[in-house]
Amino acid sequence: MVNVKINNLSMKYEKKLIIENFELEILDGELLVLLGASGCGKTSLLKIIAGIIDPEEGTVIFDKEDITKYTPQKRKVGYVPQAQVLFPHMKVEQNISFGLEAHKLSKEEIKERIKWIAEITQIQDLLNRFPSEISGGQKQRVALARALAIKPSLLLLDEPLSSIDASGRESLALTIRRIQKETGITTLYVTHNQEESRLISDRVALMYDGKIQQIGSVIEVDRTPRNYLIAKIMGSSNVWPVEFLETKNGNSLVSTPVGLITLPYEIKRKITGIRIPPSSFKIVYDLSEDDKVIEFIGRIKSIIEKDEENFRIVVDLKDAHLEYFKVDCKKEMLNIESATNKEIQLHVLPSEVILI
Amino acid sequence: MHRFIQKKARNFEGLSNKFIISLSIIALISFLLAFFYIPIVRIFQTALSSDSGSGFKVFWETLSDPFNLKFLGFTLLQASLSTVLCLLIGLPVGYFFAKYEFKGRKLIVNLLTIPFVLPPVIVLIGFTVTYGQGGWVNLLWQNITNSSNVLITIDGTVQGIVLAHVFYNLSVIIRLTIPAWRNIDNEQIEVSSTLGVGKGKTFQKIVFPQIKNAIISSSLLVFIYTFNSFAIVMKLGNFNFYTLEVLIYESFDLLKFSEGASLAVIQLVINSLVIILYLVVERKSRKMAEGKEKGLKTARLSFKGKDWKSTVSLSLAIVFVFIVILFSFAPIIAIIVKSFIPKSPGDSPFWGYSQIFTQQKITPLNTNTIRLFGNTLLFATVAAVISLILSVLIVFVLRNRYQSIKKYQRSISESLVSYLIILPMATSSITLGLGLYLNFSGLSSYYNSVWIFIIMSHVLISIPFVTRSILVAYNRIDVELLNVASSLGASRVMVFRKIEFPLIKRGIIVGGIFSFAISLGEFGATYLLARANYETLSIGIYNLLGSQTLQISTAMASVLVLITALCFYLINKFGDIELKV
Incomplete structure (x- = not known):
């Protein structure tokens, strides 16, 4: 898979800098949770990494290759946006094969790849259904399967649990964790919910004011928060x-x-x-x-x-x-x-x- | 080497999007320049220059001519009157259909829309059969009163013109206000009443502000349609009344091109102002409707458990709606029934139909009816195809969200296209025809190729409607779908083919049929441009209006009604009709 380095990144939205001199490294094969409040620029960051929007400044480096100017098509990044946007007019199977066709895989390869990813994400029974016929949690698994089918070098997940009802969240989080470990794909997982970072992260990065303020394992951050605000974001009790x-x-x-x-x-x-x-x-x-x-x-x-x-x-x-x-x-x-x-x-x- | 390939691929992808967009922009601008803007410039040129020399002379003379001024005033007056009447009738009917749920509700609302898509000559012939001198309403009245007095005169009267306009445009108000009524949040009304506010005040402060913009924008539409009315006023005005549109045509007919062009300039200015106002209000009303989930509390249409007061008022409402439905359907039914009534007892009821499907030429027509049918269907098909292609290109350029999100700003050429398509909306069909005539009639091949210009005028008239149908479908597409598709490796072409196109397919079908229907009944521009062999059914029916027997014309009209109704049925099957431009 890939080691991702983001250097000196800045991004404006409506003339205001929301990401400024941003630095982040995602280690090869890890699941890094980016924790920050709504509107802090997390989603924009994902879109920059996916190549959907251009940064004002800065570079995105995959291993040693600068991919900042690459189109989304050439990045091989699995992007799962916040609302599970499945192609509504395609069955689950077609949703998954879409990216494989784009990568010009043969029919046999596509079949095999779908079988492989459907098994890992446990959606074998859904392949013949339309997105309108499956539940929110299932949609998220399909979106995940679709992104993973192309064997991306990096997986980007934007608040994957936000539209799942409370009872299904924990199990889906653990499913994501298991799939990530099975496939070994470097993953950046964005959320505003510190509970999710406790559940699944290898490391957690706390973001506000357009920057990463602290990065480390959850236990490290819990024990030695760099400041009051970080302790508050991590949800610690009795902090003043x-x-x-x-x-x-x-x-x-x-x-x-x-x-x-x-x-x-x-x-x-x-x-x-x-x-x-x-x-x-x-x-x-x-x-x-x-x-x-x-x-x-x-x-x-x-x-x-x-x-x-x-x-x-x-x-x-x-x-x-x-x-x-x-x-x-x-x-x-x-x-x-x-x-x-x-x-x-x-x-x-x-x-x-x-x-x- | 690896990097080289990557870079090349990246450039190709970026370039292919740019290339497609640039090509679309070039195609659109060339079309608009050739068939719209240059002809419009020709109109200005003709208006502001004349053989007698000084530039503005004819223009000012035309503008200050008391006759023209009088009928400019009349044009505005009849349009305002028609609009107000449409509002008075349409608003309560719209509320009725928004408020009450009952079996067949949707069907009736759809049927009420049919007049809007009918060709103007159909309205004319329907009105003649229903309300004319020897029409059914007057015959019935004479029978009841046992006198020779007529109840209503539509020939050469303002009431005839306004009545026909109300018939034609009522559905605009009804259809566009139903969603506005339905969008009113009932909980707001409930909260208002728990705060101790009375019903009148609640309407004034809570309800009215929410439907205001829908009322204004639909009124502006009715105003612009009636302001540019041609066939109805030319026939029913009977040389007593003219709209600017008819005056422009009359000047053209008398070969007074400078005068006609001057009037067209004035009309264009007024139209542009109204259209811009409309677009502003429309945007506001769309914003208002955004993000609303709760709506008006609907009720079943039932008398059960109602006190006598509510029973009476509900009965009155039903009677009122019933009269409106009758008013909207009577002329259409009259045409069809009339086409089967034999000329004299003992004749075949199918005589009219047998006449129109023979090769022989019917006097006063310039060509045989088979040819008229052929022309009509051919023009409509070609116009629909061209309108569709151009409209898809317009939508493509206007909604180039794919990768344009990178820029946060539309390119100048894209903005240019979005402005360039406003003026055609504000141009009446006679003005379109006049511009095409002035610009191209000098060509030696003009008379043999006039069909091209007829089709182009139909294309220009239908593009706003087709574009709108497709845009409505396109706007429902989540941008993230396109983002995900491209991050999965799909090229620009693949994204269009596999995502965008399937999702706007219904909009394209609706737009295509709509364009076909518009072309089918288009009258003004065709009447101005067409010569003998290139006339259409509408022109044929119009030319037959003065003849003794209405059987042939009603038979032709019935066929046209049938095709229009079929189009309308298909539109409703695949989506929703867009009355807006």
Whole structure:
């Protein structure tokens, strides 16, 4: 397959730069998830790589070959746009053979290729149907089969799960993951949903302001987000921005939307946010004073059963309007009948507060 | 070597798209120049220069002639009057068909559209049989009142002209406002009423703003059709009333080319203004309809569970709609029935038909009827084929979204084409004919090749409608389909052959049949250009209108109605008729 390098790419839309000096490398055979909010330029980026739109500036390099000026026809890129656009007037089989005919494969080769890809994508039963006769998830599999049939060097997927109902998403995501691993095709998968990147990515690249802000495995990014915004995009619980920071006599005073937090050490670097993992809290019923812990007071708003032994509760903070904590606790800590709206005290050890 | 091939292939693909588009643009511009723009320039030239010398003299004289001014005023007045009447009748009928669901609803709406596609001579003959001096309505009235007074006079009266125009154009209002009524979101009306707003205010503030643009744009269409009315006014005006179109023809007939051309210039200016206004409003109303999912709450047509007040008002509405349906069908039925009524008792009811299918020449016709049929069908077929080719090229150039997305901007030549096709829409058929005559009559072979110009005039008249039919189909294609196709390796030609063409095929069929039907009944330009052997059925029927027996002309008209109805049936089978230009 292919190693893709995008260098110094810029793209304007209606006179505004939406992608600026963009750099990205997709490693040979990996599934890279590009995570970013709607309208951040992800789709434009895919179209540039597919050759459908031209960038203002910059190059797209496949292995060592500069393909920036190639037409879509010559790139051999499998492009699956967001809405599963199957050719409505062709049966599923004809949809798949379309690209093969364009590549001038013989009839036998086409037959064989369709058989191969239909098996991998599990659409053997759909070949004789029209797109209007199959479900959304099936359409997506056909679109995938159509793109993969030409054995592209790169697969581009634009929000492939966005129009699939919630129940089918996970299984389709895992199907995509399996097919990608079976075929070994380098894949760029674009989404705004961080859950999908957790499910299927080899690496995840976070994009905003027209650039990649951080790239790495999901676990890496989760553990060491480069800034507050990235932690937020990754969907981490209990993350807050830092409004200001003061260091004095070996202590640090951190101002956040949930109040002033004193940490017993001096912070020497620039921080953008803090995070407190839901499992770091300890619930205390009788209000007490303890110098060594950070205290929060709030009311329990809702209780979610996590598993056999644990609850996750949402606690509305007393002193910070509209802010709340997500807290994990053992079931025996709560009397579920009387817990809702109960005022509780939460204790966190300063060492549990993660600086971002 | 590998890279070299890649690069060459890339250039070829880019070039082939550019080449196809450039070729299309060249073909379109050459056609428009040869058969439209140069003839139009000829009209301006003729208007602004004369034998007597000074350039603007004839032009100003024509323009300030009280006779011409009077009938310019009349042209505007009758068009406005016809439009207002069409609105008054068409709007409620449109609402009725939007609101109520019942068996046969779609069929009736479709049948109501037939008058619009009928040739103007059919309207004339139908009106003569129905409302004329010895027509059925007057005979019935005389029988009822037992007197010799007539109820209605259509010859040489304004009411005759306006009535015929309403008959002809009512369907434009009905058909174009039904989707607008249907598009009104019922939930908005419900929200408005829960906010305590009364029905009148809700209509004024919620409903009317949403249908306003559809009303204006359909009215502008009716205005432009009636403003350029020719056959109806020439016959029913009976030398008492003229439209600009008839005046232009009269000047031409009297060989006063400069005067005719001057009038044509004025007409062209007015038409252009109305068409531009129409295009602006049309765009707005299209934007309004975009992205709406919910629509008007429809109701079953039923009296069940209604109080007496609603029952009465619904009954009145049904009676009103019934009268409109009768009004729209009566002349057509009258033609067919009349064609079978023997001249004198004991004669064969098929006499008229037997006459038109013989080789012998019927006086006052210039050629035999078989030839008229042959000409009509041949012209219509050739005109349909040429219109289709040109319209597909126009759509191709205007919607060159394939790869043009790279540029974000249309090329100058593409924009040029989009503007160049507006003026032909604003040109009346007499003006088209006049331009072709002025430009080509100097050729020594003109009289033998006049059929070419007749066909070209038909092509120019039908292109806006055909283009529209295909555009509507093309606009439904998702650009991403084309993107995916090209990323799968399909060439420009393959994308057209396998994706675009199959998806616009229905639009092409509809456009082709529509063009055939338009050519079939075209009157103005043909009447101006045609000589003896190249006349068509419409001209033949018109020439027979003055004769004693209407049997032959109604038989010819019935055949024409039959073919038109068949076209209309096929159009409805494959898609929807586009009344808009």
